[in-house]
Every structure is written in structure tokens, then in C-alpha cells.
Amino acid sequence: MGHGIFVAPTRKPLVTGSKSYHDITEDICSPAEKAPSVAWVIGMLVSLGLVAFGGACLLITIWVGIGSWNLNRTIGWGWDITNFVWWIGIGHAGTLISAILLLFRQKWRTGVNRAAEAMTIFAVICAALFPGIHMGRIWLAFFIFPYPNTRGPLWVNFNSPLLWDVFAISTYFTVSLLFWYTGLVPDFATLRDRAKGMRKRIYSFLSFGWTGSAKHWQRHEYLSLVLAGLATPLVLSVHTIVSFDFATSVIPGWHTTIFPPYFVAGAIFSGFAMVQTLMIVSRKVMNLQDYITITHIEAMNKIILLTGTIVGCAYLTELFIAWYSGYIYEQFAFMNRAMGPYWWSYFGMMLCNVITPQLFWIKKIRRSIFWTFFLSIVVNIGMWFERFVIIATTLARDYLPSSWSYYWPSIIEIGVYLFTFGLFFTLYLIFSRVAPVVAIAEVKHILKYNGDQYLAKNREDYEAKTGVKVVLDEDKVTDDPNYEVDDQIDANDLDENN
Amino acid sequence: MKGKHKDILFGLYNDETELLDAVHTAHEDGLEIMDVYTPFPVHGLDEAMGLSESRLHIAGFVYGMLGIMTAFGFMTWVFTRDWPIIFGGKPYWSVPAFIPISFELTVLFSAVGMVVTFYVICGLGPGVKNPILHDRITDDKFCVAFETDGLAKDKIDGYRSFFSKTGASEVFEKNI
Known part of the structure; x- marks a missing residue:
């Protein structure tokens, strides 16, 4: 045979x-079975501190209203929408790794897909907070859903990209959660069969009675494959629709057809940077260097290099088209981005997104933990600047010079941003303690083909x-x-x- | 596996190649395998066991169609029958603007429907407790199980000799 x-x-x-199969089980399950390390406790305390401070700012926002922010009549979208787009973008890497790389049969995804999908879910939670509180009256947030109401019934506007966003993001969250959890079920079963007492009961509940039957695995693989096939156009649609929030408006600098692909590339770019930031810390703290190897890190750096270059091309194309259009308002919008009052954010964006990631052409840097970690943070900062440039800079100089304005966040707005950081890391730290951070069954599946x-x-x-x-x-x-x-x-x- | 208890004889193998060989041998010897349990999906196992192809993706397609019809039909009804409003000078029935939501609901219905179907047909779900034959089946052991309920002793011995012939590392009897 x-x-x-x-x-x-x-x-x-x-x-x-x-590694043997049993080694894989031991290595990946053990972080969830031991008492938390000092590094974990410190991380958790810092995250909870951010949640506490940011949570207070969040409550003030809800109690006082968004008057506690520094938005004004000219600049109606500021840090809130910037943060929203930034967090949503970060989420995209998880789906890219688990869905698109599954379809492309990229085996290195198995080392990082679980944590990246978790990151997707937590990032989408953080993102969804911002439009919610930006509405001003979060207790009326259910108005965004079409439900039979006593106002007519008067329906939501299905022609509006803002409503498309509601559908795109809630679908994205649901599908990502299902995809992630379905992959987790067999691994929870592994934890269940190693646990005793109370923990066994909890994992027994979480693992849904998984036995590992051949028929179940066969269906599980079909399900994963079709979900990957569904999640692939879904993830592209989500950031496309987010870009429609801008592209379908008539604001110079926003009204461009390049936005959908450019936003999607930027989303993957920032998402992979966040995966690198998290993975480099996780693999060290949780001793997973044998599963998340330098080869994995290098593969992700190549994607960062590719998408960063696409984003750079998009920036230059935008500038060219603004000039070539012969339309003075469009030309002014781009002159203003680069040389207006927010010139520093434009140059920050260019430096962090276009220039520094090009260092990844050098193999030594691509395979260096230090450089990868450093550049991943730089990319995240750069991508935040990009959203800020698109949103605030464009709004600050509108058609009517008498309305021109400048915007700087209030301490409350900064606090709300910090809250999402605290929430994101708190959720990630809890996840890393209760669930296998690497997909155990998937790594075992590739062992015979990719084990050293x-x-x-x-x-x-x-x-x-x-x-x-x-x-x-x-x-x-x-x-x-x-x-x-x-x-x-x-x-x-x-x-x-x- | 509800209600009635039954006797099971199962053997554990250390490697998926041994398991595949064993399953092929069982097929040749005409032994009826109850089920095979593995820690991860083993490719080629479904053919070796003669499992039919899953039809889950067909269900996914049907759910997706249901989603697109729900979304498109509902928006059409709202904007042409229930409460027509003109937005930006466009026609009431502005089909291109309906595409994003129709797409999202296609994906949503298909994904949710398939996942729910998967758990229902596999008999899995929150709080479900299926009997676990051995703790290491989700770790590194590959298990072939035979049902021995009410079988004659020589038949059961046949299973035992099958396990020793195919190199099972351990053989257990269990009532589940």
C-alpha cells in the first residue's frame, strides 16, 4: 500500500x-492547564487598567453625549470612525489566514490561524463599539435593524452604505465566530479528555460531545472548506462596504473608485501586522516556537511587504488621478492632505506604510524577530494615520472656507480608544488561557508532511x-x-x- | 447512542498509516466496523471505510439561495409596495443598491444553516455527552471499534485476532 x-x-x-502527536497535544494544551505566568498576570492587569480608565471615558460619552468629544460641525467624523475602520481592518487578517490560505492550501496557516481568528473576533467587537457610541444614543441602536415598528412601519434605508455596513459587519462577526468555534470544538475535546473535575465538565460542555468519529471529521472538513469559500468573498466585501461609506459620498478625496481594493489591501496589511505583534509575544511567552517558526513569520512578512506595496501604489495612483482629473477641488484635497494643517499625519502614513515596510525585501530583516516586531508596530501606527488622513484631513477643509476647522481629540476620545485596546488584550489573554492558541488537530494533520x-x-x-x-x-x-x-x-x- | 447500552470492542493504533492498513484489512476480511475515531482528519479514511460523500455543501447552497431570496424579496417589497421612498432621484426598485445586502444575507444564511445542520446531523451540540471510548483518541491514538452486542464468542475472537494481526497497541472492551 x-x-x-x-x-x-x-x-x-x-x-x-x-514532535510526536502526543508532544503536540502536550505543548499546546499545557498553557491552558498551568497556573498563569507572571507575564500573563502583568499583561492582564495592564489591560484591565486600560479597560477601567477607558470604561470611565466610555460612560462619560454615553452619559454626557458626544459633546464630550472634540468633533465640530465641519469635522463630524474624527477618532471614532478612524478607530472603527482601523479595528475592522485588523480583523481581516484572521479571515485571510483561515479562509483564503485554506483555499490556497497554504499549510503554514495552521500555526497561526486559531489565534488570528480570535484576533478577528475581538477586533470586530472593538470596531463595532465606535459606530454604536457615535450614534449618541446607544440605547436606540436597535433602530439600525429593519424590524416591524410603530413608526409606519418605517424601514431603514436599504440604499445606504451605512446600512450595508450594518449587514456586512454583523454577518462578518457571525460567520467568523462560527468558523472559529467549529475549529475549536475538536481541540476543546482534547482538553476535555485531559482534564479532571470542574474543568472536565466545562470543556465537556464546550466540546459539544465531540468524539472524533470518521464521519464527523469528514463533514467537519467539508464544512470548513465551504465556510472558507464563503468567508473569502465575505471578507473582501466587508472592507469594500466600509470603503463605500466614503466612496459613495460626494466629498473630494473620498469619491474615488480605487477605495474598495485599496481599503482591502490596507486591511490585510494592518491585520498581518497585528498578527505579528501578537504572535511574536505569544510564541515566546507560551513556548510555541516549534509551531510558530521563523518560517511562519517570514511568510507573513512577505504578505505585509506585498500588501504594503499595493497600498503605496494606491497612494500614488490617488495623487496622479487627482492631478489628472483636472478638477480643482480634488486637486486641492490632495494638496491639503500632504501640505495642509495635517501634513504630519500624511508623512507619518507615507513613512510607516510605504517606506519602512520595504525593509522586508531584505531576508535578514524578514527573518528577524526584533525587526518584525518593531516594523509590525510601525505598520499599525501607519495604518491608523492612513484612516485619520482620509477622514479628518479631508473634512477639515470643505467647500466653504469660512467653515474650515481643526480637530484634536479630547481626553475622552483618547480614553475610548484605550478602552478598546484594554478590551482587545483582555479578551485575547483570556482566550490564551482557556483555549488552545494553535489549532491542535490541524497541526497534527500536517505533521507528516511538514514536520522537520x-x-x-x-x-x-x-x-x-x-x-x-x-x-x-x-x-x-x-x-x-x-x-x-x-x-x-x-x-x-x-x-x-x- | 441514546438509551440502549451496547458492548464495544475497540483497538488503538499508534499511527494513521497503521490505521489505514487495518481498515483496508477489515474491509478485505469482511468485518463490519462500527466506527473509527481519530484525533485529526485522516485523508483516505472515508474511502477505505466506504463512507459516502457528505452532502453538506448542497444544504449550504440551498440555505444561500434562501438568503438571497429573503433579502432581495424583502427589500423589493419594502421599497415598491410597503413604503416607497425616492432616494437621490433613483427608481424605487434600485437593484444595484440591493446587491450588497443580498450578498451578505446569502453568506449569513448559508453559513449559519450549514453549521447548525452539521451539529444536528452529527448529533453534537452544547451539553451533548457522547460516550468517550478512550481519553487518548483526541490526543494521539487511532481507534477502530466493533459492536459486539450479542455476538457469538468466535466472532468476537475473530475481531481480537484482527487487532493482533493488524498491530493494534491496545484492545479494550467497553459497554457504552
Whole structure:
């Protein structure tokens, strides 16, 4: 029987340390089974501190109204909508990793997809807060949903991009949550079967009675694949619709057809940067370096480089089109962005999004933990600037010079932003304590194809068969004498396994 | 697996290649496997066991169609029958503006419907307690189970010799 396993010998291992299946279970489950580390407690205290301070600012916003912010009649959208778009964008990386990379059969996604999907869900929660409180009367937020009401019934405006946003983001949140939880169920079952007492009861509830039956796995794989197929256009639609909030208006600088692809690329760009920030800390604190390897980090840096370059092209295209349009208001909008009162945010955006990410062309930097961490923070700052430039700068100089204005956030607005940081990290820290941060079953599934000990064997088989000597960049490969690969590599298995 | 208890004989294998060989052998020997439990999806197992292809994606398509019809039909009814309003000089029935919401509800209905269907047909859900044959099936053991309820002893011995022939590391009897 030819269960020949074959991997392109130039592939770098995605699981290092010659792990067995049981090692994988131990390594990934143990952070959820031990008492929290000091680093975790400190992180949690800082996050809760932000939640407390920001929560007070949030309550003031709700109690006093958005008069507690510094928005004015000219600049009606400020930090709130900037933060909304920023957080939504961050969420996109999770779906990209789990859905689009699944469709593209990118195996490195297995190391990071679970945490990235969790990040998506928490980021969408943070994002949804801003339009909610921006409405002013959050207790009337249900008005945005079309329900039979006593006002006619008078329906919501289905032609408005703001309402499309409501549908896009609530669908995105629901589908991401289902996708994430469905993947978690088998891993909760693993935790359940290792736990005792109260913990066993809790994980028993969470794992939905999962047994690992062959038929269930078969359906589970179908479900994951179709959900990935649905989530892929969904994630593209979400930021497209967010960009419609601007693009369908008649404000110079917003009314452009480039917005949808440019927003989606920017979303993936910032999302991957946030994944890097979180993963670099998580892999260290939770000892997951064998599962989230430098190869994973490098793969994500390549995506950051690609999407950062797309974003850079979009900025230049915008400038060119503004000039080429011959329309003075459009030309003024872009002159004003670069050289108006908010010139510093425009240059911050250009520096952080277009120039510094180009350092990732250098392999040493792409594979350096320090540089990756540093540049991921830079990208996040840059992408925040981008949204601020688009929103506040454009509004500050409208058609009527007598209304021109300048905007600076109040302490309350800054506090609300800090609240979302606190909330995001609190949720992430809780998640990292109660659930496997790496998808256990998925990593086990790729082990035979991407574990370092198997790659070595494959390489030998390949060399013996073809007579071509394979040179690996990084020879971390070890041999497992207990493992036997069939002598014959079955050509029929090649497609199936890769 | 509700109500009635039954006797199970199951063997654990250490590796999915051993499991696949065992399942093929069982097929050749004409042994009727009750179920196979694995810690992760093993490719090729469904063919080896003769499982039919899942039809979950067809259900997903139907739910999606239901979603698009719900969204598009509802918006059409609201803006042409129930309360027509002119927005920006556009016609009441402004089809392009209905596309985003129709798309979102297609995805929503399809995803939610498929996930709910998946849990229902698998008999899984919050609070469901299925019998767990062995604690390491969700860790690193691959399990083949036979139902032995009311079977003659020589038949059960046949299962046992199957397990020793195919290299099962451990064999257990259990009443679930």
C-alpha cells in the first residue's frame, strides 16, 4: 500500500523539534492547564487598567453625549470612525489566514490561524463599539435593524452604505465566530479528555460531545472548506462596504473608485501586522516556537511587504488621478492632505506604510524577530494615520472656507480608544488561557508532511530517486530512526498530499 | 447512542498509516466496523471505510439561495409596495443598491444553516455527552471499534485476532 509521503524537499519545516502527536497535544494544551505566568498576570492587569480608565471615558460619552468629544460641525467624523475602520481592518487578517490560505492550501496557516481568528473576533467587537457610541444614543441602536415598528412601519434605508455596513459587519462577526468555534470544538475535546473535575465538565460542555468519529471529521472538513469559500468573498466585501461609506459620498478625496481594493489591501496589511505583534509575544511567552517558526513569520512578512506595496501604489495612483482629473477641488484635497494643517499625519502614513515596510525585501530583516516586531508596530501606527488622513484631513477643509476647522481629540476620545485596546488584550489573554492558541488537530494533520523529522526522510528519498542533491538553507532537519517511509513514492499520492 | 447500552470492542493504533492498513484489512476480511475515531482528519479514511460523500455543501447552497431570496424579496417589497421612498432621484426598485445586502444575507444564511445542520446531523451540540471510548483518541491514538452486542464468542475472537494481526497497541472492551 503506498502511503508515500512526499514534500518538495526545498520546503522548510513548519513544525520543528521532531514532535510526536502526543508532544503536540502536550505543548499546546499545557498553557491552558498551568497556573498563569507572571507575564500573563502583568499583561492582564495592564489591560484591565486600560479597560477601567477607558470604561470611565466610555460612560462619560454615553452619559454626557458626544459633546464630550472634540468633533465640530465641519469635522463630524474624527477618532471614532478612524478607530472603527482601523479595528475592522485588523480583523481581516484572521479571515485571510483561515479562509483564503485554506483555499490556497497554504499549510503554514495552521500555526497561526486559531489565534488570528480570535484576533478577528475581538477586533470586530472593538470596531463595532465606535459606530454604536457615535450614534449618541446607544440605547436606540436597535433602530439600525429593519424590524416591524410603530413608526409606519418605517424601514431603514436599504440604499445606504451605512446600512450595508450594518449587514456586512454583523454577518462578518457571525460567520467568523462560527468558523472559529467549529475549529475549536475538536481541540476543546482534547482538553476535555485531559482534564479532571470542574474543568472536565466545562470543556465537556464546550466540546459539544465531540468524539472524533470518521464521519464527523469528514463533514467537519467539508464544512470548513465551504465556510472558507464563503468567508473569502465575505471578507473582501466587508472592507469594500466600509470603503463605500466614503466612496459613495460626494466629498473630494473620498469619491474615488480605487477605495474598495485599496481599503482591502490596507486591511490585510494592518491585520498581518497585528498578527505579528501578537504572535511574536505569544510564541515566546507560551513556548510555541516549534509551531510558530521563523518560517511562519517570514511568510507573513512577505504578505505585509506585498500588501504594503499595493497600498503605496494606491497612494500614488490617488495623487496622479487627482492631478489628472483636472478638477480643482480634488486637486486641492490632495494638496491639503500632504501640505495642509495635517501634513504630519500624511508623512507619518507615507513613512510607516510605504517606506519602512520595504525593509522586508531584505531576508535578514524578514527573518528577524526584533525587526518584525518593531516594523509590525510601525505598520499599525501607519495604518491608523492612513484612516485619520482620509477622514479628518479631508473634512477639515470643505467647500466653504469660512467653515474650515481643526480637530484634536479630547481626553475622552483618547480614553475610548484605550478602552478598546484594554478590551482587545483582555479578551485575547483570556482566550490564551482557556483555549488552545494553535489549532491542535490541524497541526497534527500536517505533521507528516511538514514536520522537520519527516522532511529529512523525504529529502533522502527524493535524492535517492532523482539523483539531485538537495541543499537546504537552514539545516535544522533531524532524523527519526523509528519512522519508516515506503520505498516507493507513489505518484498518485503526490496530488493528494500536496 | 441514546438509551440502549451496547458492548464495544475497540483497538488503538499508534499511527494513521497503521490505521489505514487495518481498515483496508477489515474491509478485505469482511468485518463490519462500527466506527473509527481519530484525533485529526485522516485523508483516505472515508474511502477505505466506504463512507459516502457528505452532502453538506448542497444544504449550504440551498440555505444561500434562501438568503438571497429573503433579502432581495424583502427589500423589493419594502421599497415598491410597503413604503416607497425616492432616494437621490433613483427608481424605487434600485437593484444595484440591493446587491450588497443580498450578498451578505446569502453568506449569513448559508453559513449559519450549514453549521447548525452539521451539529444536528452529527448529533453534537452544547451539553451533548457522547460516550468517550478512550481519553487518548483526541490526543494521539487511532481507534477502530466493533459492536459486539450479542455476538457469538468466535466472532468476537475473530475481531481480537484482527487487532493482533493488524498491530493494534491496545484492545479494550467497553459497554457504552
